[in-house]
Amino acid sequence: MKYSIYQMDIYPGNPEKNRMKVKEWMELEVKKNKPDIVVLPEMWTTAYTLNSLEQVADINGTSTKSFLRDLAVKLNVNIIGGSVANKVGGKFYNSSFVFDRTGNLVYEYDKVHLVPMLNEHNFLTGGAHVPQVFELEGVKMGLIICYDLRFPEIIRTLALEGAEVLHIVAEWPDARTSHWRYLQLARAIENQMYVISSNRVGSYDGVRFCGTSMVIDPWGNILKEGSDEIEETLAIQLDLGDVKQARNEVPIFSSRVPHLYKQGL
Numbered sequence: 001m002k003y004s005i006y007q008m009d010i011y012p013g014n015p016e017k018n019r020m021k022v023k024e025w026m027e028l029e030v031k032k033n034k035p036d037i038v039v040l041p042e043m044w045t046t047a048y049t050l051n052s053l054e055q056v057a058d059i060n061g062t063s064t065k066s067f068l069r070d071l072a073v074k075l076n077v078n079i080i081g082g083s084v085a086n087k088v089g090g091k092f093y094n095s096s097f098v099f100d101r102t103g104n105l106v107y108e109y110d111k112v113h114l115v116p117m118l119n120e121h122n123f124l125t126g127g128a129h130v131p132q133v134f135e136l137e138g139v140k141m142g143l144i145i146c147y148d149l150r151f152p153e154i155i156r157t158l159a160l161e162g163a164e165v166l167h168i169v170a171e172w173p174d175a176r177t178s179h180w181r182y183l184q185l186a187r188a189i190e191n192q193m194y195v196i197s198s199n200r201v202g203s204y205d206g207v208r209f210c211g212t213s214m215v216i217d218p219w220g221n222i223l224k225e226g227s228d229e230i231e232e233t234l235a236i237q238l239d240l241g242d243v244k245q246a247r248n249e250v251p252i253f254s255s256r257v258p259h260l261y262k263q264g265l
């Protein structure tokens, strides 16, 4: 499975300009590396322009869905569509869309965990459902958004439901780069899954974002790591058979004793 991950800088509050930028990147990238799957970062149409959501957010995901669907079909590529600010029924969500190469919307998810450090509760509504497993190219996968990474229980649930790859789309600030790196490594090792992340670079409103997008294998080996400041593409071919091998050699899933674990945790 070939991946191309876009570690992108984002024009604040300018969906049109960001869509043009992503289109150009994807067209070039598909020509150059022929990926099966491309990955975009969190809130890539607007950045964190929370004060202007009324002006810049998608409505019912309409613009983003038609943009991503068209690209998926035209370029014959699966798209993990990062996330976008999205107004649904008068409320704003941080929403992800995944399209397969035939243009089917195979998954959508609204970020469940809102970030107190960004006062997100004053602007956004948290999603009503934890992430679910979806499939691309016959492989079971999951997707979480940024702060969700701090909640291992939702990722364990994905692994228990068969996910072999976890995607993380993010705008993670450089004030906590070490958390970003170690938490991803821990999630990969404890769930014996690939972790693939796309984090933005650049700055907005006095916050610098740390890039450091990663590809980690089920043993916790870092196969690729982006820089902490420049825009770049991480292109890589993965052998997903490694997941079964890791789970056979260290069989943590059959060693679990869930009847002893506190219910609801």
Ligand SMILES: O=C(O)CCC(=O)C(=O)O
Pocket: 115, 145, 146, 147, 148, 150, 170, 171, 172, 173, 176, 179
């Ligand atoms: O958890 C963190 O430190 C950063 C989270 C965040 O910035 C986000 O979810 O957008």
